[in-house]
Amino acid sequence: MANEKNFDLTGKVALITGASYGIGYAIAKGLAAAGATIVFNDIKAEFVERGLKSYEADGIKAHGYVCDVTDEDAVNAFVAQVEKEVGVIDILVNNAGIIKRIPMIEMTAAEFRQVIDVDLNAPFIVSKAVIPSMIKKGAGKIINICSMMSEFGRETVSAYASAKGGLKMLTRNIASEYGQYNIQCNGIGPGYIATPQTAPLRERQPDGSKHPFDSFITDSKTPAGRWGDPSDLAGPAVFLASTASDFVNGQILYVDGGIQAYFGKQP
Numbered sequence: 001m002a003n004e005k006n007f008d009l010t011g012k013v014a015l016i017t018g019a020s021y022g023i024g025y026a027i028a029k030g031l032a033a034a035g036a037t038i039v040f041n042d043i044k045a046e047f048v049e050r051g052l053k054s055y056e057a058d059g060i061k062a063h064g065y066v067c068d069v070t071d072e073d074a075v076n077a078f079v080a081q082v083e084k085e086v087g088v089i090d091i092l093v094n095n096a097g098i099i100k101r102i103p104m105i106e107m108t109a110a111e112f113r114q115v116i117d118v119d120l121n122a123p124f125i126v127s128k129a130v131i132p133s134m135i136k137k138g139a140g141k142i143i144n145i146c147s148m149m150s151e152f153g154r155e156t157v158s159a160y161a162s163a164k165g166g167l168k169m170l171t172r173n174i175a176s177e178y179g180q181y182n183i184q185c186n187g188i189g190p191g192y193i194a195t196p197q198t199a200p201l202r203e204r205q206p207d208g209s210k211h212p213f214d215s216f217i218t219d220s221k222t223p224a225g226r227w228g229d230p231s232d233l234a235g236p237a238v239f240l241a242s243t244a245s246d247f248v249n250g251q252i253l254y255v256d257g258g259i260q261a262y263f264g265k266q267p
């Protein structure tokens, strides 16, 4: 049936930013399994190469490019190149991100700006670059990778929380402004996921015991009692990339093992 809504992404081109490993890679793998053609970028050539090898090993023919998502001219040239070499981007996942864990009064304005640049300005830049072709095509899906910090604060992450809170509102605004063109923009808010970004929070202590933050996440904050695996994000991403979610717009889907629902382990 022509109007049937489903999870099939056959024939769709998906760009996942910063997807040579980590959450982006797992989301790309999920989208590929649903039929999408995968395009990804990374800021460093060596990581694009490494990513291409991983995709190949997983039986996925991905297209990898070097591009810094904070550089507007580079992003515009990159999107034009993808449209020419692979096709119009049907699905954009704004995944590339950084974090700096520094107490706010010790953080420089330059460090704060750098986080805002990658985690908030870049999703604006990349979305802006793909939306015109989505409008022409009459459909498009944008998924912004938000965070627990889109809702909560915590010590040392002022820049990250400001950026991810802003990204939630950029998500709602893209939905509001471009929903009329059949473009859906939603967010995924991962809980604490085991990737290189969070590795410092799971480092073993000199005496071999668990990092206190690791215990905090598994024993006090997450009803599931574990860290998330990047693969936990694949299904939600397929949903938000597919026609199954055509009437879902401007939402943040928290994939967090229950953190957002929970007051914390009672003493």
Ligand code: NAP
Binding pocket: 017, 018, 019, 020, 021, 022, 023, 024, 041, 042, 043, 044, 047, 067, 068, 069, 070, 094, 095, 096, 097, 098, 118, 145, 146, 147, 148, 189, 190, 191, 192, 193, 194, 195, 196, 197, 198
């Ligand atoms: P990660 O392991 O650090 O991977 C981030 C990726 O983004 C890397 O491939 C990195 O490339 C790339 N990147 C950084 N700056 C870039 C730039 N300017 N241009 C292009 N690529 C760039 O992080 P992750 O844990 O997979 O996180 C992915 C996303 O999910 C981020 O937005 C993060 O904030 C968000 N998130 C993570 C968690 C978690 O618990 N892990 C939870 C919630 C949200 P290089 O390696 O070359 O620097």
Ligand code: GCO
Binding pocket: 099, 101, 146, 147, 148, 149, 154, 157, 189, 190, 191, 192, 193, 197, 198, 201
């Ligand atoms: C932190 C984390 C964050 C989280 C994530 C939660 O220091 O609080 O590293 O990056 O992992 O964003 O959703």
